Amino acid sequence: MFRLRLTFVLGLIAAVIVLAALLAAMSLVAIERQVVRGRVASDIATSFIQLSAQKQRLRTWVAQMQQGAPADLAQRDELETAMQGTVQRLKVLVEQAIQLDGSGEAREEHLRRGEALAVLERSVAALIKSVDEARPLAHDTDWRSAWDAHSRVFDIADGYDVRRLVAENIARESAAVQRERAAADARLAGVRWLWLAVAGALGAVTLIALFYFGRELRRPLQLLSEGADALQAGKLNHRIPLAGNDEFSEVARSVNALAAELEEHRQRESAQRQQLEEQVAARTGELADALTALREADSRRRRLFADISHELRTPTTVIRGEAEITLRGVDKPAGEYRQALARIVDTARQLGSVIDDLLSMARNDIDSLSLRRIPVDIDELASEAVAQAGPLAERQGVSLIGPPRATGSHVVQGDPLRLRQLLGILLDNATRYSSAGGCVRIEIQTRGREAHHPAHVLLSIEDQGIGIPPEELPHIFDRHFRGTQARLHSAEGSGLGLSIAQALAQAHGGSLLLESTASGTRAMLSLPVAQQEMLEGDVA
Structure with a gap:
């Protein structure tokens, strides 16, 4: 032994x-x-x-x-x-x-x-x-x-x-x-x-x-080591060929019995694992679908709240500003009160339209807002937008210049409420981010009456404000994006205005571009001229 x-x-x-x-x-x-x-x-x-x-x-x-x-x-x-x-x-x-x-x-x-x-x-x-x-x-x-x-x-x-x-x-x-x-x-x-x-x-x-035990232990240890390596490699059918009554033979018999038992357990485990994997795959697919649906619902909810906070702020600000200006000072003629109330009514109508849009967003219809297309005079809409932005401009110490009188030549096919909302966003941004004592200039002109270029109305709003750095211009239409200077100038805002304005311009078949320098920003809204105006121009 x-x-x-x-x-x-x-x-x-x-x-x-x-x-x-x-x-x-x-x-x-x-x-x-x-x-x-x-x-x-x-x-x-x-x-x-x-x-x-x-x-x-x-x-x-x-x-x-x-x-x-x-x-x-x-x-x-x-x-x-x-x-x-x-x-x-x-x-x-x-x-x-x-x-x-x-x-x-x-x-x-x-x-x-x-x-x-x-x-x-x-x-x-x-x-x-x-x-x-x-x-x-x-x-x-x-x-x-x-x-x-x-x-x-x-x-x-x-x-x-x-x-x-x-x-x-x-x-x-x-x-x-x-x-x-x-x-x-x-x-x-x-x-x-x-x-x-x-x-x-x-x-x-x-x-x-060492010599004696090395000679006596070499063979049984080698066989045991080979058996252990085989078990480690997963060869559970391997058996250690040691027979006798010494300790190594007892260990070999124990290892062989263990290998046989492990082989039997492996077969049962393989069957159970296959069944479990099928169940896990089914449950994982269900959970992935549920998680995707939950994320989409949460994303829609967040976007809805952000749009509500942004879209309701501008009309309510206009309504409050009209009321404050009307109530300020001595009594005014009834005509001024009627004009103020008329502007408040128009703004309230715009607010109602915005609420309808937000309800549509809540019904997962945010990208398909309905448009009521009729001939719209951009001159008149611009004048109304300037009147609505007046109270904010007065509080900011900013002058509003333009637009010129209505000429009847700047007519586009579109939804008046949506276009008023679009112009309100642009004027609100220009006024809010202008420096005190500066001015906001509105210009309207018709371009592209040549044979190979469709006519369009170009409305530009140029401010004397904080400007936009060149590296931030590619991101200004991203949802919830606000530049560094914008955050420093005004803590309010959610970064949705320009994104919504661009969506409205594209919905009317037009485009919205921004150019900026260190002394101010220029927004250029291009809208196709109404078909009726084009025909009248051809007749003339």
């Missing part, structure tokens, strides 16, 4: 790893102890050197003070404190060295360190006392004798030559540092060879295990 063999090999590798870990821990402890010993020896040697340097600096300070040079007492106190601290640090380091190594040979060295340290401690105490009592020398003092006495305080203590004692200790501690370093190097070399041996043993065991 692969399980038992694998467990044995893994246990062996684990035992080697545990042994290696124990050896590593022991090696780390030994190396750490050796490193600490070397550091303590190095610190002792450094402390002796520092003590010698501090004593020399203190000697220099005393010499300067005795010779009468300025002496800083704070510097003296600092040096004395440093020497005492160095002695105390040496005592602590010597105690650490004794704890780290208590062998016979090392014990003798520790005793010598202790004796030297005791002598140095007494020397430092005596030296500090002498330095504190030192005073500048008088002029008649024997300088040689003073210097010798000064040197004996610094160099002799308890019959020992302090300089020689410090030098011997420095030399001994330097040798100890070198000895500890050599011991540390030897210990590291031993640990290195130990670890190389452990790594070699572990590598050999691992290679043997």
Whole structure:
């Protein structure tokens, strides 16, 4: 059984790893102890050197003070404190060295360190006392004798030559540092060879295990992998050819049983999925039709509301303006009241027609507005449109110029209400977007009486307003489009006026064009001349 063999090999590798870990821990402890010993020896040697340097600096300070040079007492106190601290640090380091190594040979060295340290401690105490009592020398003092006495305080203590004692200790501690370093190097070399041996043993065991299991597992793993690839590729009729009582054979039997069950489920799922797809396709078609109908209804509703808000605003504004002008000021002659009421009636009639159109739009008949075509004099319609636009022009501070008197030569075939609505839109735009103090000029003329060109009436409305940028001209007849300058000039408006005006012009067989510069805009409405007028012109 692969399980038992694998467990044995893994246990062996684990035992080697545990042994290696124990050896590593022991090696780390030994190396750490050796490193600490070397550091303590190095610190002792450094402390002796520092003590010698501090004593020399203190000697220099005393010499300067005795010779009468300025002496800083704070510097003296600092040096004395440093020497005492160095002695105390040496005592602590010597105690650490004794704890780290208590062998016979090392014990003798520790005793010598202790004796030297005791002598140095007494020397430092005596030296500090002498330095504190030192005073500048008088002029008649024997300088040689003073210097010798000064040197004996610094160099002799308890019959020992302090300089020689410090030098011997420095030399001994330097040798100890070198000895500890050599011991540390030897210990590291031993640990290195130990670890190389452990790594070699572990590598050999691992290679043997890999070779054995690689040879034993290659065939069953390959067959299992081929079976898994076949299942992943959807070949559920594939079976893994493994027989026996080991673990791989058990896995192969389980996978084969799973493949058979999956194949059966796939067949059932395929039938169910086909049935579900048919149902989903039918429902999706129904939902798509319903969504299209809903979008069309919502679009018609939005367009209806937009048209209502736009188309009702202009007539109601005219009616209110006529009423305000009529009621303003003192009483007027009855004739003026009748004229104002007549214009209000005409505008109300136009408003009723607009409402009829909006009702037609609500019945999905927006693109087929009915037209009552009769001969219409554009001069008269233009005069009525100018009269209706007068109140708005007065509020805007804009002058309306034209049209000329009716000549009877500008007759077209069309619906008076629709044409009045068309002219009202054009005059409303020209007046609303003109600058205060400007004027709106209306001109009417007949063109195209040549043989190969049908006659048409050209009505132009030119304002002195904000103008239309060239990049916006291609979009001015789009529904709900309003240019940047138009929005800044007037917050009101829905962008439907020109679109409706163009539709009305085309419904009459004519056209509507706009030209614009930075100083104003010119709208040109072209309508075919009535057939009756053309015949009369031919007779003439």
